[in-house]
Structure formats: structure tokens, C-alpha cells
Amino acid sequence: MRDLQSHKQGWQANVRKQTLKLGYWTLAWLLTMALANFGPEFLWQPNELATMAAIGLNLLVGIGMIVSNKDPLRSLDEMQQKIQLEAMGLTLGVGLVSGLAYSNLDVTNIIRSDAEISHVVILMGLTYLGTVAALTGKMR
Numbered sequence: 001m002r003d004l005q006s007h008k009q010g011w012q013a014n015v016r017k018q019t020l021k022l023g024y025w026t027l028a029w030l031l032t033m034a035l036a037n038f039g040p041e042f043l044w045q046p047n048e049l050a051t052m053a054a055i056g057l058n059l060l061v062g063i064g065m066i067v068s069n070k071d072p073l074r075s076l077d078e079m080q081q082k083i084q085l086e087a088m089g090l091t092l093g094v095g096l097v098s099g100l101a102y103s104n105l106d107v108t109n110i111i112r113s114d115a116e117i118s119h120v121v122i123l124m125g126l127t128y129l130g131t132v133a134a135l136t137g138k139m140r
Contacts, residue, residue, distance in 0.1 A: 011075070018072040025065040032058040079139055087131040095124040 106115035
């Protein structure tokens with residue numbers, strides 16, 4: 001019994017460690033995204049080289065964030081992995097299909113405003129959260 005509890009505590013500590021690591025990468029990505037977006041206006045006046053460097057840094061940190069996302073997923077049990085896989089798959093599909101349809105509405109001038117990527121990102125975030133919540137409730 002003690003071994004099982006010790007194993008569970010070790011597993012929980014590992015999940016916490018991996019989640020914290022992913023959180024740091026995500027925060028770094030968010031900060032470099034802000035730098036790439038707001039740097040040209042507030043930190044350096046139009047300087048193409050500085051802007052390209054900030055975007056490159058954001059891309060590299062984003063790759064680090066993606067890679068660091070694998071470890072927490074691997075540490076989940078089979079049911080949790082299934083929930084994540086289904087939620088990510090649905091989110092990818094919704095983002096791709098709706099994002100391209102949204103872009104087509106903009107390109108063909110059916111909508112008056114420009115299609116903004118932030119709208120697609122919000123839709124994807126809500127899709128992911130809703131799917132995880134629904135599947136978690138369904139599997140209990």
C-alpha cells in the first residue's frame with residue numbers, strides 16, 4: 001500500500017514538474033509574441049532587422065513550447081491521453097476548416113471587415129476547452 005501511495009506521489013510530482021515547465025515555455029512564448037507585435041511600435045521605430053529578430057525569437061521559443069508539450073502528455077494515463085488526443089484533433093479540424101472558410105469570406109468580400117487570426121485562435125481555444133470539459137464529464 002505504501003509503495004502505491006509513494007508511486008502516486010512521484011507521478012503527481014512529475015506531472016506538476018512537467019506542467020510547470022510547459023507553463024514557463026508558454027509564458028516565454030507569450031512574452032516573445034508581445035515583443036514581436038508591440039516592439040516595432042513602442043521599443044524600436046520601424047526597424048526591419050529588429051522586427052525580424054523578434055519574430056525569429058518568437059518562432060524558436062514557440063518550437064520549444066511545442067516540444068515541451070510532449071512530456072506532460074506522455075505522463076498522463078491512457079484515458080487522459082485519449083481525452084487530449086480527441087480534443088486536440090477536433091480543435092485542429094475546427095481551426096483549419098473554419099479558419100479557411102473565414103479567410104474565404106474575407107477574400108471574396110462577403111464580410112466587410114478583415115479576417116483576424118485572433119478570432120480563429122479564440123475559437124480554437126474555446127473548442128479545446130469545451131471538448132476537454134465534455135469528454136472529461138462523459139468519461140466519469
